[in-house]
Amino acid sequence: MAALAVSISERSVVLGEHVIPGRWLRDHGDDIDSRNPDSKQRLTDTFGIDPQIAPAAVHIDGAWLSVDWSDGVRTGHDLDRLLAVASSRRSLWPRAGAGFTLPAGVDLWDSPAEATWFDFGVLDDDAAWTEALDHLRRFGWAAFDGAELGEEPTVRLAERIGYPRASIFGTVWNMNSGSFEHQDSAYESFALDVHTDGTYSHDGPGTIVFAQQLKTGEGGDSVLVDGFAAARDFQAQNPEAADLLTRYAVTAHYVEPGVHLVAERPPLRVDEHGTLVQVSFNNYDRSPVLPDEGLVDDVIDAYNGFRAVFNDVSRALVHPWQPGRVLVFDNWRCFHGRTGFSGERQFKGCYTNHEDLEGAYRVAGLI
Ligand SMILES: [Fe+2]
Known part of the structure; x- marks a missing residue:
């Protein structure tokens, strides 16, 4: 050089x-x-x-x-x-209108009560399943207890929504502490900041299913935050910054031997009607992109400001784990994280597509 x-x-x-x-x-x-x-x-x-x-x-x-x-x-x-x-600084995406509206028919939550659990047996009963599915639609998550161990319950739950979606992690994956099957922070034991998965995928996973198989030691609870409620509150607090996050694409990457994925989208993605459809935020996977001159402070302030809102512990819904518990949540709406833990922790898990989730709601007459 x-x-x-x-x-x-x-x-x-x-x-x-x-x-x-x-x-x-x-x-x-x-x-x-x-x-x-x-x-x-x-x-x-x-x-x-x-x-x-x-x-x-x-x-x-x-x-x-x-x-x-x-x-x-x-x-x-x-x-x-x-x-x-x-040499390739980024500007704002042009779009008509400003800010966003929230989708109709969802129940936003910002100071959650304790997690409630459906018996996994509801998957065998259409009416009871519809109730669990409606909980997922309204709140962005549904939790189950009493599942058998092994891969089958994860597949059954995914198939009640659509089908398990293959990805770089496989179709139904094992997420076991200490295994380092993939070079990702999900396999470590430290506390994980709340985030969404697949910011490096153009079509981020629609739902995530986790089914616990084994737990020794302490901690390792899952934490969920309603990203739509946080976006609403951020917009109320700072409308200009919230609007910026609908128009500034953040790039993310995933790298391991033989894999190099890159995708980009705004943290607050709106449809053509100005309705918020997806939140995306994963600071671990964010790629270096330099905003246009004059935009740097605005972008950093908006990005950090939104994170300060959704990262507030008072918003966190904690799901304590034990083997036989299963959690499914909408990865386009809820942020998820994990408390630090000791001992061993083993899960089966999978993704489904968001259009399948929406399809399940339609078939059940919920939208
Ligand atoms: Fe994750």
Whole structure:
């Protein structure tokens, strides 16, 4: 690479012709403390970065840029990658109207009561199943107890909705602590921030089914948050920022040997009528994209602001697990996460498509 001039200007790093705001650059290191070198999942605490963060020193060594920051952290950046990102900055998607309305007929929840459980036997009874399906439609989730162990109950539940959807994880997958079958944070034991799955898929999974098989030790509860209720509240609090999140696409990726998926969509996706149809947010899988000049603070403030709303623990519905319990939820509406845990934790799980979920509602006369 030809010698590239690098300097500091106020709170930005100037790299050749590119002025890169420090607040953005601090969040997008390529060093091993910032990004998992195998999965490329992000490790940086995006939401803890001081908006006033500033570079204190910059240094280029070959194809690597090192930045010392005012918070005492040093980040490293692959120059080729950074220059590519800086050369293709992102603007807002044009669309008619502003903001969004919520879909009709759903019950938004923001200070949840305890989880309620249907007996898994309702799958054998059309009327009882319709009641469980209506719960899923209204609240975005349904929980069951009393399922047999093994793959069959997961398949049966998926087939009550549509069919298990094959993905890079397989059709019905095992998610076992410590197995590291895939290079994904889902297989680790630390607490997982609430997120949606498949931000790297153009057609993110419609539902997620989890069925617990084994549990030893403590913790590892599932946490659900109503993303539509959070979006409504965010819009009430900051309509301009909520509108921006309907028009700014976030890119995400999934990388493992032989796999490299990339997709993008706004965190708040609306249909042509301005109705919110899908929330998407997974900070672990987010790819580096630099917003247009003049848009950087607005994008970061909107992204962080929405996260602050939906990440509020008072919104979290906690599902404690035990073998035989099964949870299905709408991945286009609910964020899910997990508390940290000790011991072993084993699940069967699968995805279904969202059009199949909607189809099940129609067939049951629920919409
Ligand atoms: Fe997940």
